[in-house]
Amino acid sequence: MSKTSAAFLFVLILTHACSQLCDGQEQAILLKLKQYWQNPSPISHWIPSSNSSHHCSWPEITCVNNSVTQLHLSDKTIGGTIPSFICDLGNLTYIDLNYNNIGGEFPKVLFNCSKLESLDLSQNYFVGEIPEDIDSLARLGYLNLASNSFSGEIPAAIGGLQELRHLQLTSNQFNGSFPPEIGNLSQLEYLSLAFNDKFLPSKLPSCFKQLKKLKTLWMSKANLIGEIPDMIGDMAALEVLDLSQNELTGKIPDVLFLLMNLEVIYLYSNKLSGKIPQVIKSSNLTMIDLSDNNLTGTIPSEIGKLEHLSGLVLFSNQLSGEIPESIGRISTLRDVRLFSNNLSGTLPSDFGRYSLLEKFEVASNKLTGKLPEHLCNGGKLLGVVAFDNNLTGELPKLLGNCNSLLIVDLRNNGLTGSIPDGLWTSLNLSNLVISDNFFTGELPKKVSDNLSRLVISNNMFFGKIPVEVNQWRNLSVFNASNNFFNGTIPIELTALSSLTILLLDQNQLHGSLPSDIISWRSLNTLNLSENQLSGQIPESLCFLPNLVELELSSNQFSGLIPPKLGLLKLTSLNLSSNHLIGSIPKEFENVEYSNCFLNNSGLCANTADMNLDICYSPKNCYLQNLILISSILVAVFVLSLPLSFFMTRFYWRNHELGSIPECTAFQTLNFTMGSILLGLKDQANKIGEGGSGEVYRVDLTGNNNFVAVKKISNSKKLEEQMEKEFQAEVMTLSRIKHSNIVNLMCCISGENSKLLVYEYMENGSLYQWLNKHQASSAIVLDWPKRFQIAVGAAQGLCYMHHDCSPPIIHRDVKSSNILLDSEFNPKIADFGLAKMLIKQGEATSISVVAGSFGYMAPEYARTRRINEKIDVYSFGVVLLELTTGRRANYGDENRSLAEWAQHYFQGSNSIVDALDQDVKEACHLNQMCNVFKLGIYCTRTLPSTRPCMRTVVQLLLQSAHPPHCQVMNAEKKYETTRLTRNSKDESSSGSSNVESV
Template structure:
C-alpha cells in the first residue's frame, strides 16, 4: 500500500503570504482612516451642499471616486474644492492626509488669518487660497512650506509687507499675490527664487516701488513677470534685457513713463509683451530681435512714430495690439504677409496711407480693427480668405471704393462697422445673409442699394443712415426676428411703412426719419413692447397718430415732426414720459394732453395751428381764447342750460341727503372690502390710508405701474408712502403680476439699504403697497435739481449713497437664497431718508434665480433706457451682471452729474463714458463741475473708473457686487488729496477679480443696445 504524503508549504512562502495579508489589512485600515478624515472635514465645514455626496461607505477606498479627490495608489494626494461656498476656517487635521500634495480652495468664503495649520502638510506642493476673505499678514515663517511649487493668494485682504521668507521658497515656480493690500517696498529676496517662472503682483493696493528692483537680474530662469496694476512708476529699466529666460512680460495698467527699452525687444525667448495702459512715450524700438514674439500689446499709451518694419519679420506673431496711441505713418506691408497673424487692432491712432493688400490672404485673420485713423484707399480684398474673420471695424477713416466681394462669402463674421467713410457701390448680397452676422453698421457712406427681403436671423443691429438706399422696406422685414436696432435715416425710401415692421418684438430703436415715406402709420404697433426710441420725422406720413403708441411700455423718445399727421393727439400718449418728444409741423388739432402742459414740452407742438392748451406753459394758444372760438350759440341753448341747472340742483340736494343716511353704514363696510396683509406691527388702520388717498395734494409721484402718496399716520408727523396700483382692463394681468412680484420679493427682504414694505392692502379694484416714508425722495430728483438749479448734493453724500446701494445689491445677490435680480436699478428707484441713507425700491421687476449660476430668460426686456445691460437687451437672459451694469450707470451719474441717457439718440451715458475713458481724456474733465473739489478728486476718479468697469460690454468682464462693495469701502479710506496726476491715481478698480485680460477690442467700445 502506498502512503499519501502531506503537502508542506515552505516556510519562506508562508511568511510571504502573511506579509501580503498583513499589508492588505494595513492598506484597508489606511483607506478607512482617510475616508473618515474627509467625512470629518465635511462635518467641520457644516456639511455644505456642494459636497453632500461625501458620505461613509463600506468600500474603504470609495472616497477616491469623489470628483473633488485625486488618489494615487488609494492615497489622497489632491483636494479640488474651488467655488464650493465653503466657509469658516481650515482645520489642522486636514494634514492627517499624509500624502497630500495639492490643496485648491479658491473662490470660497474662508476668513481669518493665513492658516499656519497647513505647515503640517509636509508634502504640499500646490496651495491655492485665492479669492477668499483672508486678512492680516503673510507669516514671516512662510518658508516652513518648503516643498511649495505653486502659491496663489490673490484676491484676498492680506496686508502688511510681503515677508522676506518668501524668497526662501526655493522650489517655487509660480507666485501670485495680486489683489491684496500689501504695503511697503518690493522684497528684493524674491530675486533669489531661481526656479520662478510666473510672478504675479497685479492689483496690489499699496505696494509702491519706484521701479523694478535690480535683484531681478538674478532671475535667469524667470519665464513670466506679471506686475500688472501694482502701481509701478518710473521707467522700465534697461536691465530688463538681462532676463534672458523671460517668456512673458506683463507690466500693464501701471504708471510707467519714458521709452520702451531697446533691450526688451532683444530677448530671444520672449513670447508675449503686455505694456498696455501706461504712460509710455517715444517710439517703439525699430530693431526687433525677439523672433519668438507671439503677442505685442502696447495699447493705451502715448507712443509716437512709425510701426517698426521688423514686426513683419515675426513669423510666430498672433496678435498686434497698438490702439489708443499717437502712431503715424503707413502700416508696413510686410505685416499683412505674416502667416500666423489672427488679431490686428490698430484703431485710434494717426495712421495714414493705404491698407496693406495682403491682410488675410496668408493667415487665418479673425479681428481686423483699424478705426479712427486717416487711412485711404480700399479695404483689403482677402480679409476673409481664411474663413475665420469675426470682425471688420474700420469706421472714421477716408476709405473709398466698393466693399470686398469676399465679405459676401464670410459666414464667420459677427460685426462689420465701416461708418463714416466714402465707400460706394452695393453691399455684397451674401453679407446680408451671413450666418453669424450680429451688427452691420455702414452709415455715413455713399452706398446705393435696396434692402433685401432675406436677411440673416442673427442680425441684431442694422445702421444704414446717410447713404443712398432707395425703394421699399421689404415686407419680409417680419422675418428679421432678432433685430433690436434699425437706423435708416436720411435715405431715399419711397413707400408706406409695411405692417410687417410691427412684428419685431425685440426692436428697441427705430429711426427712419428723413426719407420719403408716405401713408398711414400702422395702428397695430402694440407688439413693439421693447421699443424705446421712435423717430419718423421729416417724411410724408398722414392720418391720425395711433392710440397704441400710448401703450408701448418702454417708449422714451418719440419724434413724428414734419409730417402730415392730422386729427387730435391721442390722450393715451400722456401715459408716457418722453425725452425727446416732438410733434411739430403737422396738421394736429384740439387740446394737447394735460401731461404735456409744462415747459419741458414747450417746443414739442410748434407749427400746428389747430392745437391749443389750457395753460400758458407751452407755445400754444389757450383753448377757448382764439378768435375762431367765438361761436354764435343757438338761442334755445340758454333755455336748455337753465333746465339742466335746475335738475342738477335738485339732484345735488337728494344726493346730499342720501350720503348722510348711508355714511355711517358704509364706513363699517370699508374694512370688509379690503384685505390687509401686514409684515410688521402697524400704527395705522386701513381707513386712515384710504381717506388720505382721496386728497390729491398727498400725491408725491407717479411710476410706470401706479401713483405714490404721502400719508400721515399719527399726529406726530409719522408718514408712510403708499403706492396705488389701479386695475386697468388693458394692463390688468401685467399689473397684477408686478404687484405680486413686489410683495413676494419685499416681504422676504430685511436689510437697512432696501426699502421696508410694511403691509399690502388689496381689493377687487386696487392694490396698495405701504412702505416706510423716505423724506428726501429719490436720488434722481436730487441730481435733476442739481442740474437745473443751485441745489447741491455734495460728494460725501453721493459717495455715502453709492455705498448704501452697493450694500443693498450685494445682499440681494449674495445674501439671499435664491439670489434676487432687481432688473431696474436706476436713480429714480434709489430713495433717500432724512440722513441721505440710500434704500433700493420698486421691486416690480425683481426676478429670483431658480438655480444659482444658471441665467434665466424672459419674454420681454424690462428696465429703463440708459441702464439696460447690452446683453440683456439682445438676449433677454438675466443674471446678476445686469444689475452690476445698471449700478455702474448710477456711479457714472453720481460722478459726472449727467443723466443716464446723456449724449445723443444713439448713445447712453455708459457708452459716452467708455468712449471718453478709452480716448485717454483727463477723468477730471468728466466730473461734475458743481461738486468737483480738490479734497474729493481722487475718490471721485476712483468711483468714475469703477463705473467704467461695471459697464463693460462683456458680462464676464464686470465685477460681482461683492467685489464692487469691497472696492467702494476700500476707496473710502484712500487719501483725498490732489496732485498733478490726480485723475490717474491708483484706483481700487484694479482689484476686480472678474477681469481676465486687460486687452480691449474696439468692438467693446462702440455703442450697443
C-alpha cells in the same frame, strides 16, 4: 505552514488592517471638513460610507494608493476660514480653494501640511501680510494668492521657496517694494506681480536678471517707473513680457528683440515715448502688443520678416506713415489692431490673402484707398472695423461670402456702391454699421438672423422698406436716417418686438403711422421727423412703457394730440411743424416743452409759457365749442350702449381670474377681493409692465386710497414658467418685512390670472426722477433726497443679503426698481427675479436670466454665476446715477456708466467735474464725492474686491455727516482689478472693437 510564512502573512494582514483604518480616518476628516464649512451645497454628495476608500471616488478628491493627495475645491461657495485639521490628511500635496468666500489672514495652519507642493488661494477675501516664515512651505512649486487683499511688504522669505516655479500675487494691495530675494528663485518660470498699484514707485528690479528660467513676467500696473533696463536682455528664457499700465518712459530697448525665445510682448497703457526700434531679430516672436502708449514714428518694415507673428497690436499711439506691405504677407497673422493712430496711405493689398485673419481693426486713422479684397480668404474673419478714415471705392465682393463675420463697422468714410448681397445675410453678423458714406441700393428682403444693429444713416439708399422686414426678428437698433426711402411705413415693421431704437427721419415716407404698435414694448427712441407722414398720432403710442424719446416734427400729422401721451415719461419730445389742433396734454404745460409744439396753428395751451395761443381766448372759441360738442356727442353715444354690454363687462371683471379665485393675505386687509377685480380696467389704470406681468394702480375707495396690482396672465405656452415666477415672488415677498422693501399685502390666484397686491408708492421710481420725468413738479430731487434714497435702498439690500435666512439676491437692482413713497423714502421692488441661496436638494424656482443692461455685473453676464456681489455691482451703478445724473447704459458714446466712471476715475480727473450740475452745491460736495467713490468701489470688475452690502451701508452712514465742505479730487484712486482666472488671456481683453460686440 512554516514560521516564516506565518509571520509574513501576519504582516500582510496587519498592513491591510492599518490601511483600512487610515482610509477610514481620512474619510472622517473630509466629512468633518464638510461640516466645518457648513455643508456647502456643491459638496453635499460627500456622505459617509462603509467602504473606507469611498471618498476617493468623489470628484473633488484625488487619491494615490487610496490616500488623499489632492483637494480640488475651486468655486464651491466655501466661507469662513481654513481649519487646522485639514493637514491631518498627511499625504496632501495639492490644495485648490480658488474663487470662494474664505477670509481672515494667511492660514498658517497650512504650514503643518509638510508635503504641500501646490497651493491656490486666489480670488478669496484674505487680508493682512504674507507671513515672514512663508518659507516653511519648503516644497511649494506653485503658489497663487492673486485677487485677495494682502497688504504690506512681500516678505524676503519668499526667496527661500527654492522649488517654486509659479508665483502669482496679482491684484492685491501690497504697498512696499519688490524684495530682491525674488532673484533667488532659480526654478521660477512664471512671475506675476500685476495690478498692485500701491507698490512704491520702483524701476524694474535688476535682480530679475538672475531668473534664468523665467518664461512669463507679468507686472502690469505695478507702479513701475523709469526706462526698461538693458538687463532684460539677460533673461534668455523669457517668452511673455507684460509691463503694461505703468509709468515707464524712454524707448523700447534694442536688447528686447534679442530674446530668441520671446513669444509675447505686452507694453500697453504706459507712457513710453520715442520710435519703435528697427532691430527685430526674434524668429520666434508671435505677438507684438505695444498698444496704448505714446509711441511715435512709423511701423518698422522689419516686422514683416517675423515668420511666426500672429498678432500685431499697436492701437492708441501716435504712429504715422504707411503700413508696410510686407506685413500683409505674413502667413501666420491672425490679429491686426492698429486703430487710433495717425497712419496714412493705402492698406496693404495682401491682408488676408495668405493668412487666416480673424481681427482687422484700423479705425480712426487717415487711411485712403480701398479695403483689401482678400480679408476673409481664410474664412475666419470676425470683424472689419475701419471707421473714421478716408477710404473710398466699393466693398470687397468676397465679404459677401464671409459667414464668420460678427461686426462690420465702416462708418464715416467715402465708400460707394452697393452692399454685397451675401453680406446682408452673413450667418453670424450681428452689427452692420455703414453710416456716413455714399452707399446706394435698396434694402434686402432678408438679413442675417443674428443681426441686432443696423445703422445705414446718411447714405443714398432708396426704395421702400420691404414688407419682409417682419422677418428681421432680432433687430434692436434700426437707424436709416437721411436717405431716400419712400412709400409708407409697413405694418410689418411693428412685428419687431426687440426694437429699442427706430430712426427713419429725413426720408420721403408718407401715409399714416401704423396704429397697432403695441408690440414695440421695448422701444425707447422713435424718430420719424422730416418726412411726409399724415393722419392722426396713434393713441397706441401712449402705451409703450419704455418710450422716452419721440420725434415727429416736420410732417403732416393732424387732429388732436392723444391726451394720454402726457403719461409717458418722455425726456425728449418734438411735435413741431405739423397740423395738430386742440390743447396740448396738461403734463406738457411746462417751459421745458415750450419748443416742442411750434408751427401747429391749431394748438393751444392753458399757460402763456408755451409759445402757443391760450385755449380760451376769443380766437379759439369756435375750436373749443367744436371740441365740446364732439365730447358731448361721444358721451351720449357711450351712455346709449345696451345695458347688456355693461353686464357683460361686469361679469368679465368678476370672472377674470376663473370661477373660484383664492385670496391669500399676508396682513390685515381693509379691502375686498372684489374691489381689486373691479379696479382692473383695460388700460386706464395701467402704470407699468415688467418681465412677468402688467402693473395697475387701483383706487379702492375712490378717495385716492391706492394699491399697486401686478397681474400675471396664464397661457398654455407660458403657464409653467409664469407659475414658477409667481410662486417665487410670493415665497420671497411674503417673508420680507422691512421699511425699505415694498410690502406685499396679499395674492389672488385663479385659473386665468394671478394678482399680487402691493402698497402703492406715490412718487414712482427713482429712474423717473433722475431722468427728469417729473419736470412739472415743484419738488426737485436735490442731493439730500438722493442721499436719503441711497441709504434707504442700501439698507433694504443689506437686509436681504445679511438678515434673511437663507439670503436673498435680487438680481435686477436698478433705479426703476427703487420706488419712492410720499416722503421720498425708497423701497426695493420687483422681486419676480429674486433668488434665494437655497440649500442643495430644494427645487430652484427661477431659471430665467435676470439683469438689465448697464446694471449687470460683468461676471454674471459672462458666467451667470449668482452671488450677492452682482447686487452690489448693480447698486454701485445706482450710486453713480445719483451722483452724476447720467444713465446707467450711457456713460459716453461707447461705454456704460460704470465703465465710463472707472475710466474717468483712473485718469486722475476731478470728481467734482463728474457730478450732476443740477444738484451740486458747495456744502454737499464732500458727501457727493464720497458716494461717487463708493459707486466706483462697488463696480469693481473682480467680485471679491467689491464690498458687501453691510459695508456699503456703513460707508454711507459714515458719509452722512461730513466734517466740512470741500472740493475733493481724484488724486487717490481705489484699486481697480480684473478677473484673473484666465489671467494671461485677459491681459488684452477690452482692447478690441470686435470683442466688444
